[in-house]
Amino acid sequence: MTVSDPVVEDIVATISRSATEIRQGLIGRRGTVDEENPSGETQAKADVWADELLGERLAGIDGVGQYASEERADVVDCGVDPADGDAYAVAVDPLDGSSNLKSNNTMGTIFGVYDAALPARGETLVAAGFVLYGPITTMVIATEETVAEYELSGGERNVVDDDVTLPDEPVVYGFGGRVPDWPADFREYAREIEDELKLRYGGALIGDVNQVLTYGGTFGYPGLESRPEGKLRLQFEGNPIGYVVERAGGRSSNGDRSLLAVEPDALHDRTPVHVGNDELIERLEAALA
Structure with a gap:
């Protein structure tokens, strides 16, 4: 390209x-x-x-x-x-x-x-x-x-x-944060996903997202009970990763809307980050609604 x-x-x-x-x-x-x-x-x-x-x-x-x-x-x-x-x-x-x-x-x-x-x-x-x-x-x-x-x-x-697209059939998932710190609605969603997909989580956003691009599935670092705003930075991580996944045929979300539609207040704003196949992100947003 x-x-x-x-x-x-x-x-x-x-x-x-x-x-x-x-x-x-x-x-x-x-x-x-x-x-x-x-x-x-x-x-x-x-x-x-x-x-x-x-x-x-x-x-x-x-x-x-x-x-x-x-x-x-x-x-x-x-x-x-x-x-x-x-x-x-x-x-x-x-x-x-x-x-x-x-x-x-x-x-x-x-x-x-x-x-x-x-x-x-x-x-x-x-x-x-x-x-x-x-x-x-x-x-x-x-x-x-x-x-x-x-x-x-x-x-x-x-x-x-030269034409990377998410596979139609999702295979892997990875979720960040400590499970006891997950909000109840996200924990319920995660329990469903772990019954359907294979866990792949390595502690580096890039590695985990690349698994999703390669095999299909979803990655998420949700807002936590102790940190509702999330861990990842919107300008440096959320937006670029959301852009890549959306251009590859998937979706991104902060739990409510596309990451690309989030209005930043400051350079180092944090955000929950969820990316992956359309259907999985739709289910996430429904679970958090």
Whole structure:
């Protein structure tokens, strides 16, 4: 798949070229730093390093007006205001699942390209995707036209599938949060799903969502009794993942509506996140109504 917009292609190419370097750079950066990100989570050394690397490269692209990261409190102004329609804003989770570093499990990088100043609704996305640092480094890119998957090697993107769609018959599910902290209505829905599908949950959003894209099914991180607003960030995780899954023929939801229709109040807003096959998300929303 060739991205038709040259600025978006430059953003995607920069992330794909950086991915191999980020993966190699995880070695020796499995510890934490004495700081927290804006969401109050302890940062891994790799979080900070990956953010600095991507921030420098993406902010330097002509046509990128803002860079924002889950690891930074504020938007970085790159000199052109996306609100004027002359530039894009890029929001990134530089290292999704970095808590998996200690146990050497799956991680990823998530990005969204917004045609609006941040924070913005997911409906203003023009492209989104993720890199998965699995046994093979892969990249999924969604645009208005299609969703494509690539293998990344030596800075090159090699097409695996240029028309990724969710399989019609769902197979897997994964739900985050502690079961005793789930609201009763979600717990009832989850009990039904676990009787129908196979559990696949690895503690990194990217890995769990990629299982759903590959096999069909549903992933959810609900609002909890202790955290009704959810855990995942709308700008950096919810919107980009919702965009990918919707473009692949599935649905996204915050429990009430498409994630892409949620109006953000602040850059680091959290949200419940549910994605998957249409029928499963319809059932979720009915259960939570």
